[in-house]
Amino acid sequence: MIEDLYQELIIDHARFPQNRGSLAAPSHSAHQYNPLCGDEVTLQLLVENGVIQDIAFEGQGCAISTAATSIMTTLIKGKTTEEAKALGQLFRDKITGNAEIEDLGELEALVPIKEYPMRVKCATLPWHALLDALRSETT
Amino acid sequence: MLTANFPILEIPSRGKRLAYLDNAATTQKPQSVIDATAHYYREQNANVHRGAYWLSQEATALFDQTRVQLANWINAESSDEVIFTKGCTESINLVAHSWGMNNLSQGDVILVSRMEHHANFVPWQQVSIAKGASIVEIPITDLGEIDLEAYQNLLTGRVKMVAIVHVSNSIGTINPIKKMIAMAHKVGAKVMVDGAQALAHLKVDVQDLGVDFYAISGHKMYGPTGVGALYGKRELLDAMPPYQTGGSMIRTVSFEETTFAALPDKFEPGTPNIGGIIPWASAITFLEGQNLLEVAAQEANLAQVLEKQIEQINGIRVVGKAAHRAGIVSILADWTHAHDLGTILDSEGVAVRTGHHCCMPLMKRFNIVATTRASFGIYNTMEDVDQCVAAVQKAKRIFG
Ligand SMILES: Cc1ncc(COP(=O)(O)O)c(C=O)c1O
Numbered sequence: 001m002i003e004d005l006y007q008e009l010i011i012d013h014a015r016f017p018q019n020r021g022s023l024a025a026p027s028h029s030a031h032q033y034n035p036l037c038g039d040e041v042t043l044q045l046l047v048e049n050g051v052i053q054d055i056a057f058e059g060q061g062c063a064i065s066t067a068a069t070s071i072m073t074t075l076i077k078g079k080t081t082e083e084a085k086a087l088g089q090l091f092r093d094k095i096t097g098n099a100e101i102e103d104l105g106e107l108e109a110l111v112p113i114k115e116y117p118m119r120v121k122c123a124t125l126p127w128h129a130l131l132d133a134l135r136s137e138t139t
Numbered sequence: 140m141l142t143a144n145f146p147i148l149e150i151p152s153r154g155k156r157l158a159y160l161d162n163a164a165t166t167q168k169p170q171s172v173i174d175a176t177a178h179y180y181r182e183q184n185a186n187v188h189r190g191a192y193w194l195s196q197e198a199t200a201l202f203d204q205t206r207v208q209l210a211n212w213i214n215a216e217s218s219d220e221v222i223f224t225k226g227c228t229e230s231i232n233l234v235a236h237s238w239g240m241n242n243l244s245q246g247d248v249i250l251v252s253r254m255e256h257h258a259n260f261v262p263w264q265q266v267s268i269a270k271g272a273s274i275v276e277i278p279i280t281d282l283g284e285i286d287l288e289a290y291q292n293l294l295t296g297r298v299k300m301v302a303i304v305h306v307s308n309s310i311g312t313i314n315p316i317k318k319m320i321a322m323a324h325k326v327g328a329k330v331m332v333d334g335a336q337a338l339a340h341l342k343v344d345v346q347d348l349g350v351d352f353y354a355i356s357g358h359k360m361y362g363p364t365g366v367g368a369l370y371g372k373r374e375l376l377d378a379m380p381p382y383q384t385g386g387s388m389i390r391t392v393s394f395e396e397t398t399f400a401a402l403p404d405k406f407e408p409g410t411p412n413i414g415g416i417i418p419w420a421s422a423i424t425f426l427e428g429q430n431l432l433e434v435a436a437q438e439a440n441l442a443q444v445l446e447k448q449i450e451q452i453n454g455i456r457v458v459g460k461a462a463h464r465a466g467i468v469s470i471l472a473d474w475t476h477a478h479d480l481g482t483i484l485d486s487e488g489v490a491v492r493t494g495h496h497c498c499m500p501l502m503k504r505f506n507i508v509a510t511t512r513a514s515f516g517i518y519n520t521m522e523d524v525d526q527c528v529a530a531v532q533k534a535k536r537i538f539g
Contacts (some may be wrong), residue, residue, distance in 0.1 A: 003487035005480070008536045011325065037478050037494060038508040062476035063538075118454055 005112040007061070013067035017072045023055045030132035034102060039065040043129040045099055050080050055057050057129075062122055069126035070088055071106050088127040095120055142518045143167040144425075155488025158523040162516035163308045163467055164492050166204070166339055166356045169425050170210035178185055182299035188404075202413055205420040206403070212423050213353070214344040215370055219402040222369040222376070223411050227335040229260040230354035231302075231367035234331055235262035235404060237379040238352075239300070242329075246273035247299045250328070252277040252285060252314075253504050254307045257497040258332040259354070263302050272299070275537070280506060283310045283459035292321060292511050298328040305343075306336035309496040309512065310459025311442070311467030313341070320376045325351065329375070335359055339516065340465050345370050361517070362422035369406070376402055383408050394503040400441060429517065439468030441524050445513060448528045452535050458505055463492060466515030469496075470531075474537045477509035483537065487530035489523075 026044035033040050039061030046054040055073045059066075076084040087104070094101040095114045104111075108125045142148050145167045148157055149371040159167060185195040203218075209220035239262075243249070249263050253276050256343050267274040274295060278286045284342045285303075301323040307468050320330045337343055338360040345353050352375070357366035357397045371379075381388060381399055385408035390398040399405045446468050454473040472480055480495035494510045495502045502508060513527055 002483055003537065006483065011538065037476075039478075062478040062484075064479065116485070119478065119482055122478065 001081040009109045010067040013070040014063035017070035028133040030129045064122040068123040072126045152488045159524040160513040161490045163514035172419040172489045175421040201417045222406040224367045226367035227354045227356035233382040239266035242272040243272045246429045247272040249274045249295045249300045250304045253279045284461045292424045294326045301330045304333040309498040311464040312461035312464040362419040366415040445524045468513045469510040472535040477511045478503045480511045483534040484530045489530045
């Protein structure tokens, strides 16, 4: 059911994204672009002692990528970079079909995207940006 | 019913009736083309031009027959002027490289319209970089029509090539190419027309148009994928060097030099897509059996009805309002992104394309990133329109 994908949680996050904006002094940042859709996200992180203290994003995109980014930022703020990466891996595995994976909280709302493989990239876009950002060190 | 000729239309999509509205991307294939494809591999498969045996002779005859049939269909003076390629994109690249690299130099100008598909834009841009020529935009109006006055002012003696799409794949505009070609010829420029979207909807007469080069896509005119053609005026093609070299396109080869075959072989090295080109003839036969004027009117009418109905939904507008338009509707909703709309339509069995449609400069012209595009073909009916409208209404309910 398409309503499983475009449920209230996704639409709310898409309409009122959390952590939208920019950081005064980010330690890491990255830009991701999906040439297929034109979805774009710039992610900024403030990492201290291995912990993501603050996070912000700017960009334009579809409801799925915007909601995915918003949800990601709320979930990884306060987590260590290793925890964040591990969560991203679980999420990617789950939406590409691994049904064994534990409940991922709000990320579950995005799982129905697996029925629409062309759109999976929209949901993983922020997680790719996160990996890029963590590789970037200071910008 | 025409739809009965297209078996794929009977197959449900996500459990719903398929409303196939992505004809600008590729058209579905009639049973005759499907049969001809199977028949070729079952009974006619052999390499062309080479075999000393009956089967190869038969395959070669059929292969050349498609060329003759296509040449007649577009009213080329001779079938030698029809070069087989793997698609419209390759046809344009052939001209950009072979003609462009040898006829353009520093200071020359290539005019390219703002509504070109990347296929008739990027090759010219790359050639202009290589040759020090400049590429200049022919602007379009807010309605999505060529600004003919601006075009006239751009036509100076420095213009060597004009690249123009016959029918826009993004917004459906049918350009006045006959007039534009005549205008270009007055200053001695050649014209490359991208006809990818035209052949399935319009009767094209290359001699009447006076066009220098015309690029054709097989899979957008109910034919197989992987086949296309380039029409070029004989004197131009004769003067051009080969685009790619190898077997089948030579007269003699020695360590010192190679002499090339005459048209059309000069531009067709290697084994062509025989299994696509032979069934392509069945697609042309199919079109020959239609009244294209009526077909085009019916497609445009469906597009107009769709446009009228969805524009009544709050926050929806259609980009591209040219007076002469093919059955293409490019939709923007201010309450959702093109891709979300596309996915919801997909869930209702409605197949549309979302994105920039390989026309990023055009999107920029309208300050947009992407549209949701419905494009009509010969088999579409009011039922498809209704299904699409209902799906857009559903999307509106979801996004509020
Ligand atoms: C206007 C236009 N030009 C060129 C092309 C490319 O055609 P082909 O797929 O035959 O290379 C397309 C198809 O997407 C098109 O719509």
